[in-house]
Amino acid sequence: MPAPLSVKNLSVHYHLQDEPALSSVDYEATPGHLTAIIGPNGAGKSTFLKAVMGLIPYTGEVKVFGKQLKDQKQKIAYMPQRSSVDWDFPISALDVAAMGLYGKIGFMRRVTKQHKTEALSYLDQVGMADYADRQIGQLSGGQQQRVFLARTLAQNADLYFMDEPLAGVDITTEKIIISILEKLKKDGKTILVVHHDLQSVGNFFDDALLLNRIKIVEGPTKQVLTPDNLAKAYKTPVLTDVA
């Protein structure tokens, strides 16, 4: 079976910027693994996710389950950073979750009662069913993050890309998100998560991909998080007890 995600010689050069954001990254995701993408600010972690999903221009080769991404859109699901949208938008938590079903519903077709019921079940999985009718701006940061997760789950994909799902969330939300990630893993899904907190990487993740504009190293978390590797990525030695 081909790898869920295989990346060869991936480079991203943002328009009008002097330095490339990412250079010649090779990477292959292990099926059924939960992988953390780590690195300092500006290392190109979000850029990596956006590039492999074809959301920004890149050079190199990206294959999803052995095929071009454009033929595999229904197999991937993306959870963007929470800060990427305007939460004052006039929409309810339920309607946001239902967006995850749009691919299934089809272009220009109506969202039916059944779809709403299905969307509600995904809100329920993240403990947000009671807030289904709330306007999203009235939710806390952690609750908003869970609504985003419900939308991602609704896509029922095989390969998940999540950008900082655990950033700035409360303990309840963190527990719920971690348990969902573990459940997805148990179902054989492959998950790539941009993660900022080096301390917790070892607790949750099987593998890690350490980036800083180039790939520093990838592999099982324990082997990636060595003082040597971290010093290379962060330039200065990082004090950490996980290695």
Added chain:
Amino acid sequence: MWHDLLQTLSFQSGYNTTLVLTSTIVLGMACGVIGSFIYLRKRAMLSDTVSHATLPGVALGFMAAVMFDLNDGRHLPTLLAGAALTALLGGLCVQWIKTNTRLNEDVAIGSVLSVFYGGGIVLLSVIQRMQAGSKAGLETFLLGQVSGLTQNESWTIMIAAVIVIIAAVILFKELTLICFDSLYARSTGQPLLKLDVTLLALMIIVVCIGLKTVGLVLIVALLIIPAVTARFWTNNIAFLVVLASIFGALSCYIGAALSATLPNLPTGGMIVLSAASFFTLSFIFAPNRGLLSSLIGARHA
């Protein structure tokens, strides 16, 4: 005077006035509907650029119509085709400057808007010196004048506005998605570029059919104010679109009726002032998001 106004407002001023008034109301509905998506996609200033960029197109359309001997130059389809063409060009210029230079969108919008408008003004003065063509009335494209509308023009406006509304209703789910989260929309395989171009095209259509009644300087107000007014009353986008179309329709109804009855009142300005009064009332009195409500809420907190 009051008698005349009441007659107009109750659609009893004869077939012609009723038709003009109805077409203006339907235009207001279309503006409210498309304006909701423009507001939520944060493209308000782009719509202002697009509307100002219609002026050189109107002037060029006039020249073309004179050249081909169409109705002394005042051939509405030709004028509107010209308007749509330069409007599209203006919109594309903003996009090009934004993606290919280090300039920000607001700089792109400011310069494109003024350059196109300036070009249009120059072309208009060239037209004034032309021998051929009947140029009276071209200046109403700036601020709008409802009384000059013919029956044919009214029907054109109405049909185009209805088509725009139907298109927006059919694409409601997709437009909502790209307004809320365009990056995510693309990740799921939605044709973001095509949807954005469709929204731009619908915007250009309402701008063009609004030229004669509201005028190109003020049409942006009719796109944005009803949508922003509706936002005070609801947290639900479907309801927002409906409310915005009602506010747009009411603004056009009141503004056009006043301008048709009272002497020398420009239609565009009256429509915008009507829209602004709905906005002001909503801004003060709306529950939850209104000024009074937040003052009271702050005292109780």
